Amino acid sequence: MITRRAWLGAPLALPALLRPAAAQDAWPSRSVSVLLGYPPGGVTDFAARAVVERMGRALNQTMVLENRPGAATALANTAAAQARPDGYTLLMGTSTLAINPALQPNLTPKDPQKELTPIGTVFRTAFVLHVHPSVPARNTAELIAYAKANPGKLNFGSSGTGAVNHLCLELFRARAGIDVVHVPYRGGAAGLLDLRENRIQGMFSAVQEALPVIRDGVTRGLAISSKERAAAVPDLPPIADVLPGYDGVFWQGLFGPAGLPAPIVARAGAALREATTDTDLIARMAAQGVALTPGDGEALRRTLADETVLWGRLIREQNIRAE
Template identity: 60%
Template sequence: MSEITGKPAGTPHALLDRRAFVGAALSAPLALPASEALAQAASTDWPARAVTIVEGYPPGGLTDVTSRIVAEHMARTLNASVVVENRPGAATSVAATGVARAQPDGYTLLMGTTTLAINRTLQPNLTPREPDKELAPIGMVFRTAFILHVHPSLPVKTVGELVAHCKANPGKIAFGSPGTGSVSHLCLEIFKAQAGIDILHVPYRGGGGAALDLQAGRIHAVFQGVQEAMAFIQAGNTRGLGVSVKSGVPLFPDLPPIANTVPGFGEVTFWQGLFAPAATPPAIIAKVGDALSKATEDPALRARLAAQGIDVLTGDAAALRAMLASETQRWGDVIRTANIKLE
């Protein structure tokens, strides 16, 4: 009889062989899905080229200047170029939509602002319609308060006197703003409602026109960012009455919080935070967040921006996510209550 070299299927030897094979397979490392493997590899080597921060305002403004200062500091930590690209238009929707639809590889980021929270209610047809889902928060950057200042010809020197003057002249005191639905305008709407006054809102196409008309006496008052109002007040062309934050503004220590006179006013600020496309790998988000934190914690950067009335904020993704959610709710309520609509 010739030797049988194989073992029939189903014999105890064959069963043992199969069990050994299955055991070996289970003990081997599980392979990642292709998309996750690529993301992991990309985050390991990231950044391999320049990173672009997109912002929705023209060059030279507050957001643009701040973005460039922060980008300069982030580049040192990332050891890569970080460039700022201006894409103004559609209440910053052009920039936000472009980033939301960009490749989620960390190379295209958004310097988002308060408009992300306002647009949700004021212009619901603008994209991204759900920034909290279409963008990934990375971290906070800054906030800036507003100063309520008036033309010197107005016979008022305090917020209380302004409220009394408005009540004595219903519908006659003209408040300018950079435009309907701007943070300055919404700040005015809160002031108007909480103080119980009737005023005339004069919207402009940008803050420059409102400030120049205030200086010329063509309007009576404006809520304006600290860094924008500063030159007019210091030159004596306008008179500051109060500030929109309870902590006060170091550059103007003599100006009291508006909430001291109008308790329901609370606080109003214009804020800025860094976002990425929603599907950006967590490892990349962490790297960007680390670079951002180091930038916003830098004493030289903080001092440089404080001189312009800007409060640099150090806050992680969770802080920015919470800020976006609370601001979306707040401004939505203000817009609906005041029945604000774009013409």
Template identity: 60%
Template sequence: MTHRRTLLLAGAALAAPRIARAQAWPTRPVTLVTGYAPGGLTDLTARAIAERMQRDLGQTVLVDPKPGGATSLSATQVAQARPDGYTLLMGATSLAINPALQPSLTPRDPRRELLPVGMAYTSPFVLHVHPDLPVRTLPELIAYGKARPGQLNFGSSGTGAVNHLCLEMFKRDAGIDVVHIPYRGGAPALIDLRAGRIQGMFAAVLEALPTIREGHTRAIAMSSAARLPLMADVPAVAETLPGYDGVFWQGLFAPIGTPAPIVERAATVLRAATEDPELGARLAAQGVALQTGNAAYLADLLERETVTWGRLIREANIRAE
């Protein structure tokens, strides 16, 4: 009994410094790594959330963009970082896509190599078409496409991008044959759509909205399960194709082994950010919906989407460029 008590006391003594450090976190700036280039919507949204988080943490939260490798560079950096709470990841939908699309990329299984902290936001895509296309509703577009298999060209920001997978899911659910034209980013695809060189695409709301308002393209439907308040007159695809839901999302992740008190505090300040009405209104004007969700919610989302996107990638035989 005495020997067992001695071991327990020794273990408690070793754990005490770790607990104390976790309770004191953070004592210096925290780095929030993202997988996207500076200046884009994802970067600006991450910075807005980081700014709100640092107010509660009492320490600077730096955003460190690490684009490349379909966001695998950023995810790998965090997965391999010291689990002390000072390097966190704003992980995205690509974590659920890469295992099936590019299985050689690391982390090969983000579900087991990253620790979910909490949900941050979602951002849907708007399906819009060139005004010369004689359709104004999604049922009309589906009927038009079925009557002309292989004659419609729809763009995306690249093979395996979320808006490409939204297109593939739409093709599958609607039962139509549309030719996918991948571009290197959303901007060149949008240029060709305005010029009529392609007939449609799923695009980020912030990118598509000016062309829609100017009449250069016509909004047909939103990719989210429900309508977006910013474009409340545009129906969701799910209103025609029940069960359809495809959005870009981001959530906060930490390295495996990060102490629970640090994860819990990070989750608390993230939740405060996602529930901030002023921040929510500011981002809603850009087509971004802050979303509160704990670690279990984010883990479940990653699990479900890994299965959903993986199945679609295999069924459609999508291969990385």
């Protein structure tokens, strides 16, 4: 039974009940921060910045990319996961969300699949498998045959233990059944310098890093790490042509904190789709070896889940440990 006091108080309570929904409908009513766990410069920052700017135009609101590098991107990832789920702090998350739980389980968020809300996919970018010209291999099959005939004699660099290009090497090594030596560097540029000088013999490099040295004949491109060809290097066949199912890429996606309301997810996702289907932006990214990949929150959820399984199993099987 409703008392007279409760009845009289109902009109006062009604606005309070409606405020959360109204706030969601009005999103964004102020600037939105988008965190990124990488420093300024580089393709990851360049792509995120361009997409965020284009999203801001779609939403008619300021969106600010904030670089928060550190702890294998865990600083940015954690700040986003712990933010209020009001849509004003989002995250440009990357492959590290799938790698860190197995490689560095002490880092937070410990379970990104539960602690973050997927909004949509942003891009995929592959790595070029290239070698010093002294290696007598002109394709993936020949490289595997040469490595098997010379176990332990080929040195392959990476931009650091646990980096995606290192995991691409480990996946290649495991699938091909070869014995090559991993040489980790602090960043891809140092490894590329040693590859030029034949101090290491091969490397999986980002497309924009590999392309100039391949064109100059300093290294020889053999294949691309993605399951599909890359527009920037269309002549390079996928490793999957020789090792079926092989697919190693670096990806980026937009996330919010767990509990992000569905209306905000939908509006942010629509703006993200406008950005990732913008023809001018697609062309700009393709020139950097980056393929914008429009996809909703469910597509991003599947990517994170699948790669958490893929990289987690590889890290455990190969006993890979963080530096």
